[in-house]
Amino acid sequence: MKNLDLSLYLVTDKSDDVEKFLKTIEEAIKGGVSLVQIREKTAETLDFYNLALKVKEITEKHDVPLIINDRVDVALAVDAEGVHVGQSDMPCDVTRALVGPDKIVGVSAATIEEARKAESDGADYIGTGAVFPTATKDDAPKITKKDLKEIVESISIPVVAIGGITLNNAHELNNTGIAGLSVVSAIMSSENPKKSSEELLKIFNS
Numbered sequence: 001m002k003n004l005d006l007s008l009y010l011v012t013d014k015s016d017d018v019e020k021f022l023k024t025i026e027e028a029i030k031g032g033v034s035l036v037q038i039r040e041k042t043a044e045t046l047d048f049y050n051l052a053l054k055v056k057e058i059t060e061k062h063d064v065p066l067i068i069n070d071r072v073d074v075a076l077a078v079d080a081e082g083v084h085v086g087q088s089d090m091p092c093d094v095t096r097a098l099v100g101p102d103k104i105v106g107v108s109a110a111t112i113e114e115a116r117k118a119e120s121d122g123a124d125y126i127g128t129g130a131v132f133p134t135a136t137k138d139d140a141p142k143i144t145k146k147d148l149k150e151i152v153e154s155i156s157i158p159v160v161a162i163g164g165i166t167l168n169n170a171h172e173l174n175n176t177g178i179a180g181l182s183v184v185s186a187i188m189s190s191e192n193p194k195k196s197s198e199e200l201l202k203i204f205n206s
Contacts, residue, residue, distance in 0.1 A: 014040070025058055028197045031198045033197050056079075082105060093121035129161055170200055
């Protein structure tokens with residue numbers, strides 16, 4: 001099993017101001033973010049590739065794994081530590097075959113069936129949500145705390161919760177058995193990403 005620390009998993013949102021975007025990521029890592037996923041749904045391939053290279057400089061410096069959302073080609077091109085795929089992306093078993101045994105593969109799963117299939121197809125972890133209403137992903141299926149616990153208990157690989165997690169509601173996920181919190185806006189839109197990261201981590205570890 002790969003040595004994965006998923007406790008505070010940052011997923012980026014769209015980057016208009018690249019310098020600010022990169023600074024936010026670095027500050028968040030200083031605050032305890034343990035893994036960074038770049039999600040660029042609308043970027044052209046070259047833009048995504050160039051941005052990923054810049055982020056990788058930061059994640060490498062701080063020894064934090066970099067995950068690329070959806071784009072196996074970009075993940076391989078920048079030699080990221082892994083890739084995350086959803087239910088409508090490249091199938092997990094095909095992704096695993098493309099990236100090989102050593103890369104991290106994460107899969108979004110909203111049901112026990114999806115989670116079990118991802119595990120048997122070679123996923124290293126599952127991202128489950130949306131656990132709270134979220135503005136960053138309109139099409140995300142909603143799941144209850146009970147659903148979340150059932151998914152965690154149905155598989156042996158770790159599960160991170162995602163979707164609308166903030167400093168005000170993160171505590172509600174305590175005692176669900178999750179391996180970490182996956183956050184977007186609570187860090188990316190924060191005035192103080194380092195402090196927000198520290199506080200989220202404190203809530204998760206409490």
